[in-house]
Amino acid sequence: MSNTLKLFYRRKPYNAAETDALFLRAKQENLRHHTEKCPEYAALLSSRGFSPEQLRDSSDLYKIPPIPTLYLKRHPMYSVPKKRLLMSTSSSGTSGNAVSVNGFDLTTAIRGAGMLARLMLAHKMLSLRPTNYIVLGYEPSRHNKTAVAKFVYSITFTAPGIHREYALRDTGQSYELNIDGLVSALVKYEKQGLPVRILGLPAYFKFLLEELKSRGIRLKLHPKSLVLLGGGWKQFFTERLEKPELYALTQEVLGIGETRIKEYFSAVEHPVPIEDCANHHFHVPIYSRVIIRDPVTLLPVADGTPGLLNLLTPLMNTMPFTSILTDDLAVLHSGQSCGCGNAAPWFEVLGRVGLADIKTCSADASELLTDLSAGAK
Numbered sequence: 609m610s611n612t613l614k615l616f617y618r619r620k621p622y623n624a625a626e627t628d629a630l631f632l633r634a635k636q637e638n639l640r641h642h643t644e645k646c647p648e649y650a651a652l653l654s655s656r657g658f659s660p661e662q663l664r665d666s667s668d669l670y671k672i673p674p675i676p677t678l679y680l681k682r683h684p685m686y687s688v689p690k691k692r693l694l695m696s697t698s699s700s701g702t703s704g705n706a707v708s709v710n711g712f713d714l715t716t717a718i719r720g721a722g723m724l725a726r727l728m729l730a731h732k733m734l735s736l737r738p739t740n741y742i743v744l745g746y747e748p749s750r751h752n753k754t755a756v757a758k759f760v761y762s763i764t765f766t767a768p769g770i771h772r773e774y775a776l777r778d779t780g781q782s783y784e785l786n787i788d789g790l791v792s793a794l795v796k797y798e799k800q801g802l803p804v805r806i807l808g809l810p811a812y813f814k815f816l817l818e819e820l821k822s823r824g825i826r827l828k829l830h831p832k833s834l835v836l837l838g839g840g841w842k843q844f845f846t847e848r849l850e851k852p853e854l855y856a857l858t859q860e861v862l863g864i865g866e867t868r869i870k871e872y873f874s875a876v877e878h879p880v881p882i883e884d885c886a887n888h889h890f891h892v893p894i895y896s897r898v899i900i901r902d903p904v905t906l907l908p909v910a911d912g913t914p915g916l917l918n919l920l921t922p923l924m925n926t927m928p929f930t931s932i933l934t935d936d937l938a939v940l941h942s943g944q945s946c947g948c949g950n951a952a953p954w955f956e957v958l959g960r961v962g963l964a965d966i967k968t969c970s971a972d973a974s975e976l977l978t979d980l981s982a983g984a985k
């Protein structure tokens with residue numbers, strides 16, 4: 609069995625320290641595969657003065673050149689023939705016109721299945737109770753290939769689904785907003801007395817809560833109900849509610865407590881769903897490593913210092929997403945500082961740099977960082 613497969617089928621998904629050596633071997637295998645099968649990626653690495661042989665120790669991981677997601681959106685690279693792709697997903701492209709595409713082949717899907725099973729067990733996501741779903745996103749259809757739509761739809765199989773109501777209903781040609789449908793589904797779900805799982809972007813969830821509140825609706829959903837939010841606030845960043853306010857509003861309108869509200873972090877180029885802990889922190893699972901980089905020098909910064917979020921995983925076989933540089937500004941903290949009992953380091957997303965900024969990693973990013981650091985003090 610390859611080291612990569614061993615990593616993705618390990619029993620404990622947060623034992624980072626014990627898996628350092630295994631992660632390194634998996635990363636070496638993954639780099640070797642991509643450089644052998646994707647000449648464009650090999651050329652890119654050597655143009656940055658890096659060769660896979662330089663990765664000898666865990667402390668060398670930062671040397672793998674981090675590739676900005678914007679570059680990957682504009683220059684898709686493949687390490688397998690396209691006919692081997694089982695499915696492809698794409699990002700929504702909300703922050704610009706560039707769209708990321710991510711293809712899965714059988715090898716990637718097998719790794720992903722092991723990882724998802726372990727993560728879902730660790731986070732107690734699987735349930736046998738019949739459940740109703742509210743999906744604050746697109747109804748799956750032929751004309752929607754976004755990763756988010758596919759991922760969220762797969763979550764509606766974590767507990768047996770009785771009914772699914774979508775915020776954006778497929779009309780056959782396009783989508784229509786389905787607010788009334790969501791409201792009446794929730795009222796019906798409360799009467800049925802079954803757990804409800806609400807999935808989607810935090811902004812859409814906030815808008816739903818406000819809509820219910822403005823209509824004078826107060827519900828008491830089943831105590832095993834679950835709210836699963838992902839994708840961040842994106843273009844709604846200025847309208848974001850701080851977590852405590854969002855939790856209070858959820859309790860008031862839906863009768864769902866804070867412990868039943870979960871958030872996950874993921875990216876098309878790094879499709880590892882990182883779910884928050886009881887203290888709502890994103891601990892890094894064993895399948896990934898997180899490096900925070902100075903936006904100007906791109907060198908790693910110390911824990912506690914804000915910088916650009918760099919994600920590494922050996923998950924992908926199809927495309928060389930070995931070390932990707934997101935346009936998120938984040939801070940990494942030691943596992944112990946959380947207090948939930950999970951010893952894996954955790955990160956906090958502070959905001960997002962505009963695409964124009966990340967292209968040049970310009971002074972704008974460092975200005976924003978200075979502001980954020982000042983705000984954090």
Ligand SMILES: [Zn+2]
Nearest residue numbers: 885889946948
């Ligand atoms: Zn924690």
